[in-house]
Amino acid sequence: MPTEIPDIVISRLPVYLRALERLTQEGQEVTSSHELGRRLGISSAQIRKDLSHFGGFGKQGTGYKIAFLKDQLRQVLKVEREWHVALVGAGDLGSAIARYRGFSDRGFHITCVFDSSPEKIGRKLGTFQIQPITELDAFVKSQNIKIAMIAVPAEHAQQVAEILIKAGVKAILNYAPINLTVPDSVHVQYIDPVLHLQRMTYYLSD
Amino acid sequence: MPTEIPDIVISRLPVYLRALERLTQEGQEVTSSHELGRRLGISSAQIRKDLSHFGGFGKQGTGYKIAFLKDQLRQVLKVEREWHVALVGAGDLGSAIARYRGFSDRGFHITCVFDSSPEKIGRKLGTFQIQPITELDAFVKSQNIKIAMIAVPAEHAQQVAEILIKAGVKAILNYAPINLTVPDSVHVQYIDPVLHLQRMTYYLSD
Numbered sequence: 001m002p003t004e005i006p007d008i009v010i011s012r013l014p015v016y017l018r019a020l021e022r023l024t025q026e027g028q029e030v031t032s033s034h035e036l037g038r039r040l041g042i043s044s045a046q047i048r049k050d051l052s053h054f055g056g057f058g059k060q061g062t063g064y065k066i067a068f069l070k071d072q073l074r075q076v077l078k079v080e081r082e083w084h085v086a087l088v089g090a091g092d093l094g095s096a097i098a099r100y101r102g103f104s105d106r107g108f109h110i111t112c113v114f115d116s117s118p119e120k121i122g123r124k125l126g127t128f129q130i131q132p133i134t135e136l137d138a139f140v141k142s143q144n145i146k147i148a149m150i151a152v153p154a155e156h157a158q159q160v161a162e163i164l165i166k167a168g169v170k171a172i173l174n175y176a177p178i179n180l181t182v183p184d185s186v187h188v189q190y191i192d193p194v195l196h197l198q199r200m201t202y203y204l205s206d
Numbered sequence: 207m208p209t210e211i212p213d214i215v216i217s218r219l220p221v222y223l224r225a226l227e228r229l230t231q232e233g234q235e236v237t238s239s240h241e242l243g244r245r246l247g248i249s250s251a252q253i254r255k256d257l258s259h260f261g262g263f264g265k266q267g268t269g270y271k272i273a274f275l276k277d278q279l280r281q282v283l284k285v286e287r288e289w290h291v292a293l294v295g296a297g298d299l300g301s302a303i304a305r306y307r308g309f310s311d312r313g314f315h316i317t318c319v320f321d322s323s324p325e326k327i328g329r330k331l332g333t334f335q336i337q338p339i340t341e342l343d344a345f346v347k348s349q350n351i352k353i354a355m356i357a358v359p360a361e362h363a364q365q366v367a368e369i370l371i372k373a374g375v376k377a378i379l380n381y382a383p384i385n386l387t388v389p390d391s392v393h394v395q396y397i398d399p400v401l402h403l404q405r406m407t408y409y410l411s412d
Contacts, residue, residue, distance in 0.1 A: 014404035015385070022360070022384060040385050078407040085403075096302030097399075102383060106400045146410050147403065154228070171406035173399060177308060178228060179221070179246050187409050189402035193303075193379060194312045196395035197291075197353065198220035200377035201284040203393050204352050 009050050010077075015040060016047070017073045020066050030063045083108050086140055086169070088160050089151030090115040090123075090130045093175055097151055098126045108147070112139055116156075133163065140167035147171045154178040161188075215256050216283075221246060222253070223279045226272050238269045288313050292346055292375070294366050295357030296321040296329075296336045299381055303357055304332045314353070318345055322362075339369065346373035353377045360384040367394075 019039055023031055033051075037044035051069075054076055074080040085103070087094055087110045097103075098110055113125050116133045123130050131139065140148075148169045150157050157176035164172060171187045174180055180188050225245055229237055239257075243250035257275075260282055280286040291309070293300055293316045303309075304316055319331045322339045329336050337345065346354075354375045356363050363382035370378060377393045380386055386394050 010408050011405050013408075014401040017404070018383060018398070018401065019385060039387070041387075076408065077404050078410060079404050083403075083407060092302065092305050096298065096305075099298055100399075102398075102400055103403075106404075108400065108403050147406070149399075170410055171403070173402055173406075177224060179225060181245065187406040189406055191397065191399055191402065192224070192308075193306075193355075193397055194308055194314065195220040195224065196379055196397065197289075197309075197314050197377070198223070198283050198285050198312075199217050200353070200379075200393040200395060201289060202216050202219075202282065204284060204376055 005053050009053055012042070012050055013073055013077055015042075016050070017070060017077065017079075020070045020073070023066055024070070029066055031066055031069075032063045079107050081107070083147055084111045084143060084145050085109060086111070086136070086145050086148040086164070087113045087151065088115070088133065088136070088148060088164070089175075090117075090120045090125050091151065094151040095125060097149060097175070098128070110149075111143065111145070133160070136163055137167045140164070140169060145169065147173070149173045149175065150180075151175045211259050215259055218248070218256055219279055219283055221248075222256070223276060223283065223285075226276045226279070229272055230276070235272055236269045237272055237275075285313050288315060289353055290315055290317040290349060290351050292317070292342070292351050292354040292370070293319045293357065294321070294339065294342070294354060294370070295381075296323075296326045296331050297357065300357040301331060303355060303381070304334070316355075317349065317351070322358075339366070342369055343373045346370070346375060351375065353379070355379045355381065356386075357381045 016036065019036055033044035033047040036047050054072060085108050087098060090113050098113060103110060113128050113130050114133045114136045115121060115130050120130050121132045146169060148164045150160050150172060152160050154176045157174060157178050158180055161172060161180045161182060165182060165186055170185065172180065173189050173191060175191045177192050182188055222242065225242055239250035239253040242253050260278060291314050293304060296319050300319065304319060309316060319334050319336050320339045320342045321327060321336050326336050327338045352375060354370045356366050356378060358366050360382045363380060363384050364386055367378060367386045367388060371388060371392055376391065378386065379395050379397060381397045383398050388394055
């Protein structure tokens, strides 16, 4: 079943999950595609169609049981479990990432930090000692880590990606402002806030 | 002309611009839709089609002059000028945002920082003094600021958005992990790295 679900649908499921978590915080137990749609700016028809890919989540008219739907989405997305994540880059950005509590709160634990700069290696970042990038391969393999974040300057990002991929990493969250070239078997997502700003300025008058 | 360009096309233009800036750094002066496509994982046909919305950027076979294409894209996206940006939230995340050089390097200048916490107000963040959120309305209006970033806890984000919109902000980059409800005249983009991780774990085996 999973292979048939279009990537564009998969991309919306975390958004649905986040909205459902928010509704739970607000004390709600049941929701509808209309309520979700209103909150998310997505049509209720789209939401029903997306969720129908997985079958049996609810029926139009009766609403969705939030707890059940959250569990289902977490299982589909494989986020009902905890993931270990490697962080490469311990500069300003890497430090901010390491300190951000939003990752571990939602099941993603940064369990190692690597850098190539001699003055950073051995220092503490959060609860972890910064390790030399030369030890990345052995460490990531030994811990069977599949997810990594890249927070190094653009000019080093591709090289770091290749080291990660060789070590077995299959999913990369890239904060460096550059597109990476990776094999089909590896997934990359990009965080570049400037791209988001640039696509909004188009719509600004004056 | 601008109103006819689909949002999905607009969303790809900053990605093209970033790739062209990178090619310039590497010393290149001419590129092709094939080269761009290879770098970006987008089909060359798609790239030609996207760029054809603006007309006259280049011809198949002869390639694109990078400097010219960059200028055109910057004009279309309105990023050939400098933009002032208000930042709301001076916690860990807001501090990291304020320190991130990638914004001003690319024309987005954070020129004021607001927070509601009495112990933060008056402190320096970068070169700016943190101002009380109660002064946001007057300040943003007086400076005619149209772009803001929200880096406050999720439970305050909607309220902050409403204050910003009332002050005339038309584009919001939201780092709080919550979807905002805004009028059609206001654009919102979201930065939530966990959503990006969650859509990759779906594809991870084991």
